[in-house]
Amino acid sequence: MFWLLFILSIFWFIILLDFIRGFRKITSIENVLPERSSEVISVILAAKDEEASIQQTIESLVNQKQVELEIIAVNDRSNDDTGTILQKLSNKYNQMNCIHIESLPEGWLGKTHALWQGAKITSGNYLLFTGADIHFSPDIISKAITYMKKEKADHLTAAPNLEAQSVPLKGLISFFLFGFGYLKRPWTANNTKNKGGMGIGAFQLMTRECYQSVGGHYSIRLRPDDDLALGMRVKKSGYNQRLVTALKSLSVEWYPSLAAALRGFEKNAFAGLNYSILRALTAMAGVIISQVLPFLFLFSSFPKVQIISAVNVILLFYLYALTTKYLTTYSRWIIVGLPFFILLFIYMLGRALILTWVRGGIMWRGSHYSLKELKQNFKDTEED
Structure with missing residues (x-):
């Protein structure tokens, strides 16, 4: 586990440098x-x-x-x-x-x-x-x-x-912007x-x-x-x-509300992942491994694991703070809710993917669009 967290810390440090250079542009x-x-x-x-x-x-x-x-x-x-x-x-x-x-x-x-x-x-x-x-x-x-x-x-x-x-909605939006930033x-x-x-x-x-x-x-x-x-x-x-x-x-x-954000995300989740089940599952696993595990292993009984977990957590907080500073007008204090917002995002992503799969497509402003035609159009536009 130490080496996984060590690799993650290098990854987040590289992302941090990219964020600092990128936002300045x-x-x-x-x-x-x-x-x-x-x-x-x-x-x-x-x-x-x-x-x-x-x-x-x-x-x-x-x-x-x-x-x-x-x-x-x-x-x-x-x-x-x-x-x-x-x-x-x-x-x-x-x-x-x-x-x-x-x-x-x-x-x-x-x-x-x-x-x-x-x-x-x-x-x-x-x-x-x-x-x-x-x-x-x-x-x-x-x-x-x-x-x-x-x-x-x-x-x-x-x-x-x-x-x-609301604070939860602000946190969810700023966390979405954070993920959007490094992706x-x-x-x-x-x-x-x-x-x-x-x-x-x-x-x-x-x-x-x-x-x-x-x-x-x-x-x-x-x-x-x-x-x-x-x-x-x-x-x-x-x-x-x-x-x-x-x-x-x-x-x-x-x-206007957290519930509306959950509904709205239903139409964008699969689109952002190219309508791929594999990519969706990979994305959820990636968030859990890279952003949930560091917080969990802060409570490890092994000092080395605790230290490297703390390094990851500090980098995550810093990245989240940079996103909030440059892309929102929210209070910087919102960053203390990061662990909660990570879990909220995972729930929102999982919910959107399940509903899209069950419905065979997306519901948007009263209309249903099938997954088949959405996938085909995505393929067509990518090939143009």
Whole structure:
């Protein structure tokens, strides 16, 4: 056991060095001095049952400074007052256009289909894909387009402040970001020599030429992780990509409660593991071995094992603290809950995988998507 923990400590130390170097390569959008842009930027958002948030999202877009916006809001088969609210806002604001989708064609996810339809009627040379529950500071888009042009980027994606009400939910979100960090290494988006791509659904700004060249949302029509999949296709195609943080300028309540987070993770768990049972089991075993065992063996009767376990635990806490510092606005005290959040994540992952397997697919916003078609689409998009 000592040698296993020793190897783990080397692994976490290497990850720590990567984190320190990586986070330093991610620019904060708050540091950018915005310049006026006369080019039309087409903002496309899909809304399904978003009556509680859609108005403030639209109004925060309408109030953007130093940019010319065209807002395309897509009402995707909503069962509440989302469509009515959007239509009223469209009548009120000249720069806004609203379209309503009544049915979902076979072979599509609702969100990807809605964004694809919205993109078809845009006129701008720049397209911004976002969500219906995002709040924008008045200068976020002008800062983004300024930075994008300065960097001569084709695609810019921004990490928002993920608001959460409870400590367990904040812990789960920050732990998810920690795992995402060492698995996906998001900072590689800023390295032109690295093929690792990044896409965050809250804010994806790209040139029209880039979007059309990678096949748009049609190419990822059955990807629940459509934002990440789009960003990866952009980078794979050789386009210049940039990732920034926007913790003060962009905010979203990712999930309103811990129960909602558990349900939401059902659609993403298998997608992140390429719909592979083997990968899923390997991932769960990996988390248990690398992150649970060090805590358990702190209570070993062998001093050498206790010491090397303590080294692992310290490294884990440090890595988790770095993630919390750079990618959230949460209190640093949240790191003391790390052991609990690890177990909560394992439960969430296991629950999502079991439900996906039992259902033969995923349930998302009232629609069922079979595992067979999801796997096939994933295979197709990876081969493109």
